[in-house]
Amino acid sequence: MPNYVMVVDQRRCVGCMACIAACKAENEVPPAHFRTRVIEKVEGKFPELRMEHRSELCMHCDNPPCVYNCPTRASYKDDETGMVLLDPDRCVGCKACIAACPYDVRYTNPKTGVVDKCTFCSHRVVAGQQPACATTCVGQSRIFGDLDDPNSDVSRALAKNPSETLLKSAGTEPRVFYINKFGTPK
Amino acid sequence: MEITVTGANALAFPNLLVWDWRVALYLFLGGLSAGLAVMASVLHIRKGGALAEGETARYMAPLYVPIILGIGMFFIFLDLSNKLNVYWFYLTIQPLSPMSWGSWGLLAFFPLSGLFALAVLPDEKLHWLQLPQLQSLARWLRTYLRPLCYANLGMGIFIGIYTGVLLSSLIARPLWNSSILPVLFLVSALSAGAALMIMVAKKKEVKLFFTQVDILLIAAEMTLLPLFFYGQYTSSAAHRASIMPFFAFSHEYLWYGAAIILVGVILPFAMIMKLIEIREGHSHELTKDALFKMNLSAVLVLLGSLIIRFAFVYAGQLSQFS
Numbered sequence: 001m002p003n004y005v006m007v008v009d010q011r012r013c014v015g016c017m018a019c020i021a022a023c024k025a026e027n028e029v030p031p032a033h034f035r036t037r038v039i040e041k042v043e044g045k046f047p048e049l050r051m052e053h054r055s056e057l058c059m060h061c062d063n064p065p066c067v068y069n070c071p072t073r074a075s076y077k078d079d080e081t082g083m084v085l086l087d088p089d090r091c092v093g094c095k096a097c098i099a100a101c102p103y104d105v106r107y108t109n110p111k112t113g114v115v116d117k118c119t120f121c122s123h124r125v126v127a128g129q130q131p132a133c134a135t136t137c138v139g140q141s142r143i144f145g146d147l148d149d150p151n152s153d154v155s156r157a158l159a160k161n162p163s164e165t166l167l168k169s170a171g172t173e174p175r176v177f178y179i180n181k182f183g184t185p186k
Numbered sequence: 187m188e189i190t191v192t193g194a195n196a197l198a199f200p201n202l203l204v205w206d207w208r209v210a211l212y213l214f215l216g217g218l219s220a221g222l223a224v225m226a227s228v229l230h231i232r233k234g235g236a237l238a239e240g241e242t243a244r245y246m247a248p249l250y251v252p253i254i255l256g257i258g259m260f261f262i263f264l265d266l267s268n269k270l271n272v273y274w275f276y277l278t279i280q281p282l283s284p285m286s287w288g289s290w291g292l293l294a295f296f297p298l299s300g301l302f303a304l305a306v307l308p309d310e311k312l313h314w315l316q317l318p319q320l321q322s323l324a325r326w327l328r329t330y331l332r333p334l335c336y337a338n339l340g341m342g343i344f345i346g347i348y349t350g351v352l353l354s355s356l357i358a359r360p361l362w363n364s365s366i367l368p369v370l371f372l373v374s375a376l377s378a379g380a381a382l383m384i385m386v387a388k389k390k391e392v393k394l395f396f397t398q399v400d401i402l403l404i405a406a407e408m409t410l411l412p413l414f415f416y417g418q419y420t421s422s423a424a425h426r427a428s429i430m431p432f433f434a435f436s437h438e439y440l441w442y443g444a445a446i447i448l449v450g451v452i453l454p455f456a457m458i459m460k461l462i463e464i465r466e467g468h469s470h471e472l473t474k475d476a477l478f479k480m481n482l483s484a485v486l487v488l489l490g491s492l493i494i495r496f497a498f499v500y501a502g503q504l505s506q507f508s
Contacts, residue, residue, distance in 0.1 A: 065357055071288075098202070113267035
């Protein structure tokens with residue numbers, strides 16, 4: 001069984017935002033709503049400045065608070081792929097999952113009233129393709145693959161470089177790893 | 187530090203706003219109905235039911251419970267963004283989701299409070315029921331009054347706690363993520379229930395008994411509130427930052443500062459009024475002046491409970507784990 005993860009190599013991100021556009025087009029994300037975002041952070045005092053590009057999305061946590069707080073099991077952890085997915089037919093729109101997510105990556109689809117979020121493009125992955133954001137990434141900053149396969153791009157990237165996850169102390173055990181040139185910002 | 191976010195959802199940036207006045211009102215009305223259910227049960231249990239004799243609150247208070255709860259449930263229903271799927275609450279049990287416990291708990295509490303209201307209806311009021319079948323059911327239920335009383339009391343406490351657990355289970359919102367919150371909400375719900383009972387009751391002895399109960403509950407609430415803030419202040423940076431809206435006293439957080447000042451004034455004021463009420467030598471029939479003071483202090487308690495729910499629902503969404 002595959003163990004899908006995403007690695008975001010921040011050193012390679014050029015901030016073109018093509019991942020956001022590709023995600024919106026692929027998943028028909030409604031206007032003014034997003035499944036992924038890019039954060040541009042400038043730190044330090046002139047002239048010692050540094051800029052960080054960080055793309056954020058659903059972390060597909062192994063210990064997902066959104067799944068635990070869902071009263072109808074609309075949010076669930078897929079046993080086969082490890083992805084955190086959502087069954088729109090069961091969602092009542094109580095928004096407990098949105099409030100429970102420490103990464104603030106969920107939203108309510110205004111047309112359907114159903115909560116929505118990144119699915120790692122599961123419909124593409126089952127067809128043997130990469131998520132739309134990873135496919136379109138010009139700098140190959142977004143790397144997707146099976147962590148259990150030692151020859152996969154994600155395994156090699158994580159073996160070569162130190163990586164980190166976001167909000168580690170929340171204990172959510174995210175499946176999105178970040179490779180940062182500067183290390184963890186102070 | 188300068189941050190630009192491309193692709194931010196307005197629902198979560200710059201801060202979360204998923205639950206609004208409808209949820210706050212539901213938490214208040216749900217808590218109030220739970221508190222009133224507990225107090226109505228206490229009225230029937232106290233002195234083997236002797237306190238309830240000749241008191242209109244013995245059947246009026248249980249009647250208000252399902253009505254208040256129903257209005258509260260209507261508001262939470264309004265908050266659901268996919269209302270047609272609401273039946274899914276009752277096709278699954280999710281043991282880790284407080285909202286799942288709550289929806290099942292409400293399913294038990296709502297009819298139970300209705301049965302309790304039927305069981306305590308006296309003969310002279312049975313004509314309210316119109317249907318002879320309902321009147322027969324009410325008469326039959328009287329034989330089970332004691333078990334119904336205890337079940338109502340237990341479910342009232344459960345619902346009172348659940349309204350706090352609903353918020354406190356969310357690690358992403360540090361203001362809510364405290365184990366004191368469910369206890370604070372329960373005590374606040376019981377206090378509001380006792381206040382409403384004072385307004386509904388007609389007999390002097392009953393009013394004074396629930397005034398004494400409310401004094402203890404307000405004292406507990408006034409102890410829990412500072413303890414809650416102290417716990418948050420001495421916890422992580424995110425927990426400490428989460429209470430700042432209440433104490434910043436700035437233009438940006440005007441309503442939160444006003445809320446904490448109001449609660450800090452209202453609750454002690456209501457308690458002092460109640461302490462005077464129980465020490466005063468009342469005539470056999472309460473005077474208009476005494477009744478006004480009792481109702482005023484009860485309204486203040488209800489207002490304090492409402493402010494706490496609104497302040498916590500909105501301020502919790504300003505707080506972030508990071």
